Amino acid sequence: xxxxxxxxxxxxxxxxxxxxxxxxxxxxxxxxxxxxxxxxxxxxxxxxxxxxxxxxxxxxxxxxxxxxxxxxxxxxxxxxxxxxxxxxxxxxxxxxxxxxxxxxxxxxxxxxxxxxxxxxxxxxxxxxxxxxxxxxxxxxxxxxxxxxxxxxxxxxxxxxxxxxxxxxxxxxxxxxxxxxxxxxxxxxxxxxxxxxxxxxxxxxxxxxxxxxxxxxxxxxxxxxxxxxxxxxxxxxxxxxxxxxxxxxxxxxxxxxxxxxxxxxxxxxxxxxxxxxxxxxxxxxxxxxxxxxxxxxxxxxxxxxxxxxxxxxx
Numbered sequence: 001x002x003x004x005x006x007x008x009x010x011x012x013x014x015x016x017x018x019x020x021x022x023x024x025x026x027x028x029x030x031x032x033x034x035x036x037x038x039x040x041x042x043x044x045x046x047x048x049x050x051x052x053x054x055x056x057x058x059x060x061x062x063x064x065x066x067x068x069x070x071x072x073x074x075x076x077x078x079x080x081x082x083x084x085x086x087x088x089x090x091x092x093x094x095x096x097x098x099x100x101x102x103x104x105x106x107x108x109x110x111x112x113x114x115x116x117x118x119x120x121x122x123x124x125x126x127x128x129x130x131x132x133x134x135x136x137x138x139x140x141x142x143x144x145x146x147x148x149x150x151x152x153x154x155x156x157x158x159x160x161x162x163x164x165x166x167x168x169x170x171x172x173x174x175x176x177x178x179x180x181x182x183x184x185x186x187x188x189x190x191x192x193x194x195x196x197x198x199x200x201x202x203x204x205x206x207x208x209x210x211x212x213x214x215x216x217x218x219x220x221x222x223x224x225x226x227x228x229x230x231x232x233x234x235x236x237x238x239x240x241x242x243x244x245x246x247x248x249x250x251x252x253x254x255x256x257x258x259x260x261x262x263x264x265x266x267x268x269x270x271x272x273x274x275x276x277x278x279x280x281x282x283x284x285x286x287x288x289x290x291x292x293x294x295x296x297x298x299x300x301x302x303x304x305x306x307x308x309x310x311x312x313x
Contacts, residue, residue: 015058065114084124088131105148112155137179150187
């Protein structure tokens with residue numbers, strides 16, 4: 001509708017109707033918005049048209065922009081952040097593109113309005129506003145254009161005044177606002193006023209404020225009849241455990257000693273049996289040798305007599 005130069009009241013009526021229809025036809029309307037955003041993303045140069053700006057305004061009116069992730073709001077926020085990051089004036093710029101300045105002011109205002117509930121910081125919006133005001137302070141531009149950016153700056157400061165990095169974020173604006181003269185005096189005074197409470201909430205880093213603990217001292221305890229074999233541990237469980245360990249150790253030594261005695265006894269018995277077997281073997285061997293020798297002598301004696309008689313006959 002913006003491409004055909006429709007009046008704002010007509011555009012607002014259409015947005016109201018879309019808001020009502022989005023409750024019944026949520027998916028088709030969301031897909032239509034995403035299709036329009038995709039066309040803007042794929043457009044050479046990435047410059048938004050009037051229709052794109054109207055679509056962004058409608059998205060902020062229809063959908064909850066405070067959600068951490070939304071199928072329509074998140075891509076729209078990403079596209080606005082990309083455009084603000086790419087089109088921020090360079091630090092040494094001598095001229096200001098009036099169209100980009102107005103489009104940027106509108107996008108920064110939308111970013112601030114969309115984060116009114118969640119209060120998430122949009123660094124691209126802060127950077128664009130800082131760069132555009134720095135360039136305007138050098139080149140000089142109409143007061144109307146400056147007023148738009150100053151209004152955005154004041155809105156951002158009010159939105160993020162509770163952030164811990166508030167001073168670091170908005171401190172660079174002060175010298176630029178002083179260069180802008182009387183036009184920026186209210187914004188400069190407002191920032192200076194907000195810096196006061198933010199500084200008061202800051203405290204230097206300190207160590208943990210613990211109560212000092214004195215060194216523990218123990219008086220030595222002397223025993224009149226000290227026995228080195230006795231345990232003087234006041235902990236009952238620990239003393240019983242030490243006693244059990246000592247008993248286990250003693251029993252283990254006794255068991256090992258008994259095993260050694262048994263082993264020595266078994267060895268002695270085996271040696272005695274072996275000696276008995278060897279002695280019996282030697283005895284039988286000697287008896288057999290004696291019997292064999294006896295038979296040999298008897299055989300020799302009988303054979304000699306028979307030979308003599310035969311010769312005589």
